[in-house]
Amino acid sequence: MSQIHFIGAGQMAEAMLRAAISRGQMAPACFTLSDINAQRVTELQAQYQLPSPMSDEQAIVDADYIVIGVRPQDDIASVVAKISQLNQSATVVSIIAGVTLATLSQLFGGNRPIARIIPNTLTDTGYGYSGAVLNELVQKEPLQPFLESFGKVMYIDERMLDIFTGFGVAGVNYVYYFIESLVDAGVLAGLPRPQAKDTVYENLVGAVEMLKISGKHPRQLLDINNSPAGVGMHGLFELNNSDFAASLQRSVLAAVRRTTELANE
Ligand SMILES: NC(=O)c1ccc[n+]([C@@H]2O[C@H](COP(=O)([O-])OP(=O)(O)OC[C@H]3O[C@@H](n4cnc5c(N)ncnc54)[C@H](OP(=O)(O)O)[C@@H]3O)[C@@H](O)[C@H]2O)c1
Structure with missing residues (x-):
């Protein structure tokens, strides 16, 4: 031992x-x-x-x-x-x-x-x-x-x-933030908070499992899930119109930069 x-x-x-x-x-x-x-x-x-x-x-x-x-x-x-x-x-x-x-x-x-x-x-x-x-x-x-x-x-x-620290170790914070935002979205749409929370937790864990089990790229699963003029595609259209992906990527870059700054202070 x-x-x-x-x-x-x-x-x-x-x-x-x-x-x-x-x-x-x-x-x-x-x-x-x-x-x-x-x-x-x-x-x-x-x-x-x-x-x-x-x-x-x-x-x-x-x-x-x-x-x-x-x-x-x-x-x-x-x-x-x-x-x-x-x-x-x-x-x-x-x-x-x-x-x-x-x-x-x-x-x-x-x-x-x-x-x-x-x-x-x-x-x-x-x-x-x-x-x-x-x-x-x-x-x-x-x-x-x-x-x-x-x-x-x-x-x-x-x-x-430093990249690992800003992206990986700090990474769980982005996930917490995403979960909070998505639960709020369910509440905004009218679902009681406990149900909104349970739904988001299950979707999050399930989505990761689905990616692992299927071995597919997230885009492939999006294509399967989103039928022509359907619910999912309308939701995605709004997300595409936002700064979602670039904001997330800028956040990671800021965290990586800060890791390096702290190391040099
Ligand atoms: N927190 C995180 O998420 C995280 C993640 C990865 C790496 N780290 C690293 O892990 C390290 C510890 O972080 P932490 O959050 O655990 O900090 P922390 O809670 O402040 O713990 C540091 C401890 O070390 C004591 N200490 C200071 N100088 C000492 C000495 N010469 N001999 C013995 N003990 C001494 C401090 O006592 P006093 O408070 O009385 O001075 C304090 O109890 C840091 O270097 C950090 O960069 C942290």
């Missing part, structure tokens, strides 16, 4: 370990935590029945994987120094947005297996991809069960990671 130690026990760290434990993928005994805020660690230990090590130092010494879960603006150098002093072999898993493998390798002085992970916010569901980039020293196979314990994993080229 791999021992995983989180330095920085914030929202994302909690989301990862909560998913891993609640989905039965990893035992609470696998996880130890440290944070500037000791109270936060005590609370999470109690909530998820995590072990309390003798000390933060001992937990770092014992770890196979050390997750750096602090923010980009925190004192990353001091975290790296502490790890380097106590454990020379553990694989480092950084979830810090915008801090590259090259920067991390430089801080660690080379010779350190480092994985850069951008988790998504769907950890509890098992859906959604984390973006992952590994340096050449990381052994992928033993790391995989941990990464998959809080969702699916997509290994991508590091130069695509």
Whole structure:
């Protein structure tokens, strides 16, 4: 059983370990935590029945994987120094947005297996991809069960990671927004909200299943569904007249731009 130690026990760290434990993928005994805020660690230990090590130092010494879960603006150098002093072999898993493998390798002085992970916010569901980039020293196979314990994993080229973040990790927000707008449309047309909501949820999940089962392009399914002068075609005509697709695409580009900006701040 791999021992995983989180330095920085914030929202994302909690989301990862909560998913891993609640989905039965990893035992609470696998996880130890440290944070500037000791109270936060005590609370999470109690909530998820995590072990309390003798000390933060001992937990770092014992770890196979050390997750750096602090923010980009925190004192990353001091975290790296502490790890380097106590454990020379553990694989480092950084979830810090915008801090590259090259920067991390430089801080660690080379010779350190480092994985850069951008988790998504769907950890509890098992859906959604984390973006992952590994340096050449990381052994992928033993790391995989941990990464998959809080969702699916997509290994991508590091130069695509900002795109993945703005498009993929932020992607669920566009879906939430779409759902809200579509439910409102049902209500606007006169359907009670609970029925409008149930209909939208079912259509959304069903549409994805239909695309997977049929292997067809969305346009092919639209062609099948939309008969001449029919209901669907009239609806689509209005959508075609709007800025819908371009607005969505501009939103994604803005999120990707912002990811890069934040990395450079
Ligand atoms: N949230 C997301 O959707 C998401 C997605 C992908 C990646 N990320 C990345 O995940 C990282 C964590 O994000 P988050 O939302 O979990 O942030 P967060 O909730 O603010 O958690 C960061 C935690 O680290 C603690 N901390 C700061 N410096 C520390 C140090 N030197 N040693 C130990 N603990 C320290 C903070 O304590 P204080 O608050 O007391 O300073 C805080 O509890 C960020 O780098 C972010 O870029 C987040």
